[in-house]
Amino acid sequence: MIQYDRIMEKLRMNPLKNVTLLKMLTAHHQVMDSYLIEQENNWGILLLLPANAFSYDLRAYPNANTIVLLDYSSPELLPALIDQLPKDARLVFKLQDEYSVLALSEHYPLYKTRCFYSYSTASAHSFAEDRDTVLSELPDERLYPLWAANGYSSDEIGHYFAEGAFSVSLFEGEIPLSTCFVFRNEEQIWEIGGVHTVEEGRKKGLAKRVVRTALFHTLQRGYIPRYQVQDNNVPSIRLAESLGLPLAVKLTHWINYIEQPI
Structure with a gap:
């Protein structure tokens, strides 16, 4: 030990x-x-x-x-x-x-x-909360299909929220359009994952709005955010770059x- x-x-x-x-x-x-x-x-x-x-x-x-x-x-x-x-x-x-x-x-x-x-930042003043987004510290079953499309199981999601995860989402009425959730990876590092926008909501900047708000709340809580993408995921890389996130680790x-x- x-x-x-x-x-x-x-x-x-x-x-x-x-x-x-x-x-x-x-x-x-x-x-x-x-x-x-x-x-x-x-x-x-x-x-x-x-x-x-x-x-x-x-x-x-x-x-x-x-x-x-x-x-x-x-x-x-x-x-x-x-x-x-x-x-x-x-x-x-x-x-x-x-x-x-x-x-x-x-x-x-x-x-x-x-x-x-892995992209990250310590610049809390660079991000503002989008007032149209919905912040939830409880798992929302309406969002499960979107997260499942990114490979997350119900058990994984339940585990993350039991350990303090929160989601940031945009809705049209009761229908989710775009979402992500932030979960504890290790100590101070909190991961922004499950970023998904439904087909009819794409190319409207919705993912940028939910991730920007997720960064705002993560930094406000004193955590170090981490946004990880595979190098062949061009849309996610462009999203990180559009938010001004510097590359921290390869x-x-x-x-x-x-x-x-x-």
């Missing part, structure tokens, strides 16, 4: 960069192998998670053995971290910097699979094997 606390302390020095590591370590530390290497004033952290422990990884990488996450204060610690990696395993590396990619490519073949952009997935269907 002492090492766990020390690793969490190091990762929370930059919570937005390390939100994936923090979330996985918090949820799955019982089944995760974790390594902390310290040399003088530098440190390196390696987390190894069974690939079947997290539902997303199980769906995305059904043939993988282990998910690899790492961070360090100096690249001098990378060789020592790489030495701890399991041999002859099918690995998924989730990497946040190019130096890690270069260092690992000397030991493994690396095939890029996915890339995610997380790229790499595998060291050729993925074959089961």
